[in-house]
Amino acid sequence: MMLFEITPKIFPARAETRIKISPLYEHVRFTKSVYNVEIIGMEAHDGSSVSVDARNGALSFTIFGAREQEYRIRIEDAAAFSVYCLDDDLFGRIPLKGDFHIHSNRSDGREPPAFVAAASRKIGMDFMAITDHHRYAPSLEAIDAFRDFKTDLLIFPGEEVHPPNNPVHIINFGGNRSVNGMFGERYEAEVGKIAETLAVPDGVDSVIYAGCEWCFEKIRQCGGISLLCHPYWITGDRYNVASAFLDYMMLRKPFTAFELLGGHEAESNNIQTAYYGEKRSEGLLVPVVGVSDAHSVMGGDYFGWTYTIVFVNGRSLEDIKEGVERGFSAAVESLPGENHRAYGKLRFVKYALFLLREYFPAHDARCAKEAEAMFEHIRTDEKQGGFTNA
Ligand SMILES: [Zn+2]
Ligand SMILES: [Zn+2]
Incomplete structure (x- = not known):
């Protein structure tokens, strides 16, 4: 209005x-x-x-x-x-709003891939990928569902990668192949070789670390954007990734970006932002993203709460990657009933907050309209399947 x-x-x-x-x-x-x-x-x-x-x-x-x-x-x-x-x-750059990490019912989420894509458009996303655990195919389902439908939502392939015997979660966003599908017979030997070349500090398991680098490198080779997921997610009474491990990784930076905000506990996001501030004060460029990691788009927690605004020169995957890699992004938290909060470099935080106030409301309203047509399109498409875990 x-x-x-x-x-x-x-x-x-x-x-x-x-x-x-x-x-x-x-x-x-x-x-x-x-x-x-x-x-x-x-x-x-x-x-x-x-x-x-x-x-x-x-x-x-x-x-x-x-x-x-x-x-x-x-x-x-x-x-x-x-x-x-x-x-x-x-x-010269345009702001795109996106979610790099979200689940469908093809892993442990609730709704089918195409439905999750349309729901993402409904809340104003310009790009997204389904990133199910261990599975790349669901992301292709979402792309296929809108192949003959004109939408400005950029839907990319993706998956959450879980290297064997390794607690670290990794996102392959946009990669042209599944990295989960590459863990064959040679994996252990190749990781062992990488591990031998590392001089890891105390408290870092060289084989686990090498497994991560192996994944990040494969994602890079597939042209994807790789994310180190939710390091301070509290699981089994521990942080998912210990600080010593993270410190070592930050120095080598084999990934594209660090999940500053993820759809997990507020405590984890708080620690991740503190960690980010500390690394920046040490002079490191740490590209950041916010992701929802939502497991339901139907009024469930997390969906639309945390996302990324990336400032890009174009609308291709390569443009998004360039923007993120060079730090032209802000991670945003928009909790229900609260003001927006942006995180990242100061200039991008200020500009993102301006856009969230002056530009995105009208943008999001246009997206919501387009989403209605997307829902209508998949409603009549039998391939979309039901709302049960596959
Ligand atoms: Zn995860
Ligand atoms: Zn996840």
Whole structure:
């Protein structure tokens, strides 16, 4: 619900941009002949005030963004707006909202793959993959279901990879083959070889660590994005991945990104964000994502609570990977009834919060409309199967 249209909402730094504010309803037209427009840069003392003539009930003026930041525009007591000024490297990128890790009833989730994909669109996701435990095929089912259906939702292949005798969970997002399907006779010998080359610190099992690197490397070879999953998930009275192990992995960084926020306990997410802060303070670039790891999309916990906004140059898997790898992403937490919280580098956090307030509500509403057509499409498709575990 908007009273005005303001264009553009996003503009480049160190250039003059013409901003136009047009009323969408008769009762909010600018009826005086002149208005005082205050332009306030949120960072430091950057601001100006201009007199603007109203034309046909609308206002138009020039703004010069001195540096990357949000600008507030106040028009006397009549209205207030927010716009965002971006440095060139971010100005050319589009924000995509996505979930890298979610389950269907082909493993331990509740609903069929195509249904999970449509439900993801319903809550505003631009990209996703079904990442069932040990299974790659369900992700292909979701892709197949919409092969002849025009949707802007990018549905990628994926799976949650569980190396044998290894507690670490790994996501293969977008890889063109199943890594779970590669654990053949040679696996143990190959991992043993990698382990021999490592000088692991105390408290790190070289074979378990080598198994992880083997998986990350296979995902890389398949063109996928690899995630180290929920390290501080508490399972069997222990963290899933011990800090010493994680520290060693962070230095070698064989994966694409670290699951900063996952759909597990609030405590785990809290520890992961503290861990991230510590690694950043040590000077490490740690690419981060938020994922839901939801096991149900029907009012179950986690679905839509944590996700990623990645800033990309295009809409391909390669573009998403480039964005994540270079740290152009924010992990976002949107808990029911609470404000959005974004995590990652400061500039991306600020920009993500602006987008969540000023851009994503309209974006998500458009996605929800498209999702209705997606649900209708799969409702009549017999291949989709029932709501039982396969
Ligand atoms: Zn897992
Ligand atoms: Zn999972």
